[in-house]
Amino acid sequence: MFMKFPARFRHSMTNLYESLGVGRKASQKEIEEAYLSLKKVFTDDTMDSMAQSMMADAKMAYECLSNPEKREEYDEYLSSHLKVAGYQRRFANDFSESDTEEEERTKKRDKDRGKRRFEEQDQFFNEKFMNGYNSRRRKAQEEEFHQSIKNFTSKGEDVKVEITIDFKESVRGTTKGLMIDKDVKCHTCKGTRAAKDTEISICYSCKGKGLKKDQLFGSLIKCNTCEGHGKIPVKRCGTCNGKGLISQQIGENIVIPPLTEHGDYLKLANLGHTSAYEGGEAGDLIVKIDIYNNGHYVRDGFDIYSLLPVTVSDALLGTYLEVKTIDGNTTTVVIKRGTMHKDLIKLPEKGLYDQESGKYGDHYAKVYLQIPTNITKEVNDLIKGCF
């Protein structure tokens, strides 16, 4: 006898009663009315694909449940999950006769136990097929649901950008204006995803929660009928193509704090893409800092290093040279006679200001000896004669 209704009914993730939004004890009239009222809403041929799949589910459910014979088999299929010893014993006890008091007591005990089991199984059934909340478990399930809402990725996507600043800006901190491509709420549908003056239906599959209980593992998962929205537009908005969001260039001022390092990331909370979900917070804006410094300065704590090109004659004979410091000024330094390649010339307190100690770091100019590679025979002989 197993099963006359098509296999697709059995494998449907959605309970057939749920697809129509009716209870398991609904009368034929109620089933018919539920289906007709759904049909009334979902009439447009151009309706959204999610609405189409929901309507297809409802149609399939109606085909089965409106036929008493098929409905009976479907009910039996659902009930077959309840066939456990306790459940059967309960009925066995109900119809048997008892002789002694002892037997009476035993039967009473078995009956209670059976009843308890029956209740447990009933609860199992409710959760598995009816997505129901019975009073005993309601509170825990509600809590679990709200927890999942928190974990559910209703948050908008992050926006990632890269900003190039120069060394001085990285040291002192700066503010940069930036145009960012961001998803914002669609102006036409105001984020509802529905075309103007068309209906938005509550998703029958998840009853508008956007989440469903996974029938195998019992955990809450995103409802695939409504993609987590809980609502289904009958006809999608043409401007955003049913996304509820459109891309727009938005100007943002990015405040970069002092002493930012090359490759640092700044996370600006909720300045990312707007969430497609009702009440979902916006994503974050992630800014990668790229420091452009021409290789001129290198920072080590509060000290600054820079290269100072020195000619061979200056290194030999000594001279005065100017060094540009990070405050934008120049300081004159002495190149002593016999200065060597990579010698460090210290410019005291010309480094960065350390707020904690209230002192300035130092600036070190590193000698970079410029040794000529092309020398004439004349110069060659001259040098040979000197040393």
Ligand SMILES: [Zn+2]
């Ligand atoms: Zn729109």
Ligand SMILES: [Zn+2]
């Ligand atoms: Zn849903």
